[in-house]
Structures are given as structure tokens and as C-alpha cells.
Amino acid sequence: MLADAGRRYRLCPTLGQAERLTSWGHTCRWLYNTALEQRQFAWQQRKATLGVTAQCVFLTEARKDFDWVADLPAQSGQQVLRQLDQAYRNWWNPQHPAGAPTRRRRSVRLSVPFPGQAVQVWRLNRPWGAVSLPKVGVVRFRWSRPLGGVVRNAVVSFDGVAWHVGFGVHAGIKTPEAHARPGAVVGVDRGVKVALAMSDGRMWDRSFTSAGQERELARLKSKAGRQETARRKRGAKTSNRARKVGAEIARTEAKIRNRRRDFVMWVANRLCAQHAAVKLERLDVKAMTATAKGTVAEPGINVRQKAGLNRAILDKGWGLFEAALANRARTTGTRIVKVPAAFTSQRCSRCGNTHRNNRDSQAVFRCGFCGHQANADVNAAINVRDAAEAASPHTGRAVRDRNRKRPVDHPPSVATTGTGNGNLPPLAWRLTCRPD
Known part of the structure; x- marks a missing residue:
């Protein structure tokens, strides 16, 4: 078993x-x-x-x-x-x-x-x-x-x-052969301002840190950086004070992770219980959150802006939400459908116009052709719901x-199967001291 x-x-x-x-x-x-x-x-x-x-x-x-x-x-x-x-x-x-x-x-x-x-x-x-x-x-x-x-x-x-x-x-x-509500389909748009927007108009978001907690975490990380710089200059071992600061940072970040996990599982549970099919954009989160630093010969551009975008995406838990959906769908029979992400944020859900100026701002969508106006995230979720599943999905695996x-x-x-001989090292071939 x-x-x-x-x-x-x-x-x-x-x-x-x-x-x-x-x-x-x-x-x-x-x-x-x-x-x-x-x-x-x-x-x-x-x-x-x-x-x-x-x-x-x-x-x-x-x-x-x-x-x-x-x-x-x-x-x-x-x-x-x-x-x-x-x-x-x-x-x-x-x-x-x-x-x-x-x-x-x-x-x-x-x-x-x-x-x-x-x-x-x-x-x-x-x-x-x-x-x-x-x-x-x-x-x-x-x-x-x-x-x-x-x-x-x-x-x-x-x-x-x-x-x-x-x-x-x-x-x-x-897994059930059929969902309790076989005709219910919802599209979900993942964003950086609002974590999740549904095609039926619902918008779910949550702040995982308070303003005071963000300031305290920034202070602790700055202090840890100064301690690490001083330790490297002296060539000394990590001090007990530095370990305490690191432990405090770990505790704070663990609380944030727990809140994020609770949120995505709460949403996944309700979506799978209420819908027979949940449609998501096919996103490669790992590639989207890659650094833009570049190399010494070819340095990147807008590095700080890209770093801020990466933090915003990771803070919303896009990948964790997708995993929570797949796990919950096993017990409800919900189908998780991946659709192409191209133009879902620019396309008008009413007439299909994809002009780049349709987005007035991060939150407002106004079609320049038919005049349709709606929340940008909800409009994108409707496009995701109405999109067809890709016939040959491309993941980063083949690359x-x-x-x-x-x-x-x-x-x-x-x-x-034998013991260490020849060029095969024993298990403790290099580290011979107790780990810290």
C-alpha cells in the first residue's frame, strides 16, 4: 500500500x-x-x-x-x-x-x-x-x-x-468519475496586485505580512548582512548573536509561509468543491522569476524593477496555488485545464480586440474598439475561461x-554493490567532522 x-x-x-x-x-x-x-x-x-x-x-x-x-x-x-x-x-x-x-x-x-x-x-x-x-x-x-x-x-x-x-x-x-456540478467552469487569473481573480467576478487576496513586520524583517536582514560582512573581514566563525538573528529571520519567514499556504489551500478547496473544471494560464513561474542581473560582460537592464516583480510573484504563491489545486482535485474530480497565456490580459472579453492600449492601468481595462470597461483581472479571467486547451503544451522540460x-x-x-574500492570513495570520504 x-x-x-x-x-x-x-x-x-x-x-x-x-x-x-x-x-x-x-x-x-x-x-x-x-x-x-x-x-x-x-x-x-x-x-x-x-x-x-x-x-x-x-x-x-x-x-x-x-x-x-x-x-x-x-x-x-x-x-x-x-x-x-x-x-x-x-x-x-x-x-x-x-x-x-x-x-x-x-x-x-x-x-x-x-x-x-x-x-x-x-x-x-x-x-x-x-x-x-x-x-x-x-x-x-x-x-x-x-x-x-x-x-x-x-x-x-x-x-x-x-x-x-x-x-x-x-x-x-x-477520484470521482464525475463532479457533483458537471457544468460549472471557472477561469482564474493570477496577478501581483490581486492574488486571484475569478471569471465570475470574485477576487480573493490576502496580505501575508503587516507593515510593522515588513520593517522588522528588513531591519533583521540588514543586521544579518552587516554581521556577515564583519565576520568575513575578520575570518571568524559565525557568532551566537548572528545565529540568533538568523533564527529570528527564519521564524518570521516561516509565519509568512504558513499564512500563504493557508490562503492558497483555502481557495483551492472552495474552487474544486464548486466547479467541475478550473482553467489556469500555462505559466512557467520559475522562468518568470529568473534574475535579470546578466553577466559582467553583458549586464542586465532594469534589474531592481525585475527583482521587485519577482518578489511580488513569489509572494502571491502562484506555483503553490497550482499544486494545491491539483492535490484537492483528486478528491472532487475537478479537471485542471491549462490554457495559453498569450494576450489574455490584453484581449477584450466581449469583442476580442487585443490592442496594447486596452489596459488603462493595472486594474482598469477599457476596450478601444467596443468601449467595454471592466476590472482588468476579471476580464483576463474570463478570457482564460473561454480559451481552448493547448493541443501540445510547451513546458520548460524539453528545453x-x-x-x-x-x-x-x-x-x-x-x-x-561492493564497499569502497578503486576510485569509489566511502560515504564519509570528504566530511570528517560533525555538521553544525
Whole structure:
């Protein structure tokens, strides 16, 4: 049985449990990065593809050599290696949008994975549940919703504000053959001023930060920049004060992310419950938010303006909203339709005129041919609703595939199952100190 649904709860570990989970989180990050470097080294030197079986052998050797690696549960270390292996499989799959696996930065939230057979979950009372974790013991969590299935895996994570535990459960979700309202279709336009505008005239938006919070976050980031500049001049290690400032920035940004996630899931839930089909513009958000800096030889233009636009797009959570829609549509039978984005903001929804002067401003649309006047975002949403689905959608995948040096469907060329010998490095071949 595979996990087909997720459940996330607020975890409440004790101080000692939190310290140990933090240590394990850094160890998991080190293990992932080292295993990634090992696979890259094996391919560059011998054109050999290491699998999860061979790397588990190296993990066993590393557990003998380093006490802080042995302190991490063996099941968790194996789960990290399986995650890396799945990342490679996604990269090799031409139908999957994932790119090449990259290193996990220190700023990424801490997480410790566990297989389903290593944890036990039960309910204590109405507001509280408990989960038993290897080497940690029983940890309480807020029982905010029922599990609704069999636990297949668990991930304990820290997002900068609090600890959470996420369970992958097999709930037996089956997508309905038909929606409860088969004729309901809505078009959605994503914007930077108003997050989401619907073709029926509704407009949903939310501010994820207050003015005071924005000033405080800017002050903290400025202070962190000065501390980092001073540290580099002296050549010293990161001070405890700098770590505290970084932790405060992480807490503030985590609160903003939580508000954004709550908003997009709230909207996705209502759209999928009320409509049989939701139409969106086919947008490559990653390409749209790319930097305009350019190079030293060919510097970019309007770099600061483009950076402001990038921040506005990312703040509205365009990509997160699309993922939330796809996830919710599995339970309601809603079809998510992608349509070409060309001229949806310039075209008059009444007569079809696409003159560039139709947009009086960011919010006002006035057709120069028929005189139709409406909100610009709602007009664009109507165009999205009435547009036909593209026959051959273009994503950024094909472009990335053509630029790869390694074939997309490249199979493992060498089945490497032994321990480190020859040019194959052991798991801890480079990092021999405990990660911070």
C-alpha cells in the first residue's frame, strides 16, 4: 500500500527531544549532501551509477566510524538515501518536471524521515495524540484531524517556528468519475496586485505580512548582512548573536509561509468543491522569476524593477496555488485545464480586440474598439475561461532535456554493490567532522 494522502500535525517535544531531533536534522542534511557528492564522483570518474543498496553499505561503514552518525536511527539514514535515489529517478524520467538533484543548504528546514513500521501512532484524548519515535520515545502532538488511513511513513520537521510531524497515509482515495456540478467552469487569473481573480467576478487576496513586520524583517536582514560582512573581514566563525538573528529571520519567514499556504489551500478547496473544471494560464513561474542581473560582460537592464516583480510573484504563491489545486482535485474530480497565456490580459472579453492600449492601468481595462470597461483581472479571467486547451503544451522540460549532457533516460551502467574500492570513495570520504 502506497501513501496517497498526507496529514500534518503540530508536534510538542520536550527540550531534550527537540535537541536530539535538531542534531538528527543536521546529520540527515550532511548524509544527503555527502551521498549526492559520492554519486556525482562515481559518475564523473567511472561512469558508474551508485544505487541505494550500495550506498546503504557505505552508510553502515560510516556508522562504525562516527558516533554522531550512529546516533541517527538506521531507518532514518536509509530513508534519506531512498529520497536521493528517488530524486535521481525523477530527473531521469522525461515525463517528470524535476531537474538534477542539488545540495541541501543549511537554511533549508530540518527534517528527519522515518518508515511507517518504525513509528506508532495513537490518540490520547480529544485534542492530543502521541507518536512513538525510535531513540526519542513518545512525543505528543495536537490531534487536529483524524488520520483516515494506515501510516506508511513519517517526517519530523522544524520550520523555524515549531516542530511538526507529517504522516503519509494510505487513505484509499479514489477520484470521482464525475463532479457533483458537471457544468460549472471557472477561469482564474493570477496577478501581483490581486492574488486571484475569478471569471465570475470574485477576487480573493490576502496580505501575508503587516507593515510593522515588513520593517522588522528588513531591519533583521540588514543586521544579518552587516554581521556577515564583519565576520568575513575578520575570518571568524559565525557568532551566537548572528545565529540568533538568523533564527529570528527564519521564524518570521516561516509565519509568512504558513499564512500563504493557508490562503492558497483555502481557495483551492472552495474552487474544486464548486466547479467541475478550473482553467489556469500555462505559466512557467520559475522562468518568470529568473534574475535579470546578466553577466559582467553583458549586464542586465532594469534589474531592481525585475527583482521587485519577482518578489511580488513569489509572494502571491502562484506555483503553490497550482499544486494545491491539483492535490484537492483528486478528491472532487475537478479537471485542471491549462490554457495559453498569450494576450489574455490584453484581449477584450466581449469583442476580442487585443490592442496594447486596452489596459488603462493595472486594474482598469477599457476596450478601444467596443468601449467595454471592466476590472482588468476579471476580464483576463474570463478570457482564460473561454480559451481552448493547448493541443501540445510547451513546458520548460524539453528545453532542459536538450541542454543536458547526460541522457534523460540513461540507465545505470554499472551495478555497484561492493564497499569502497578503486576510485569509489566511502560515504564519509570528504566530511570528517560533525555538521553544525
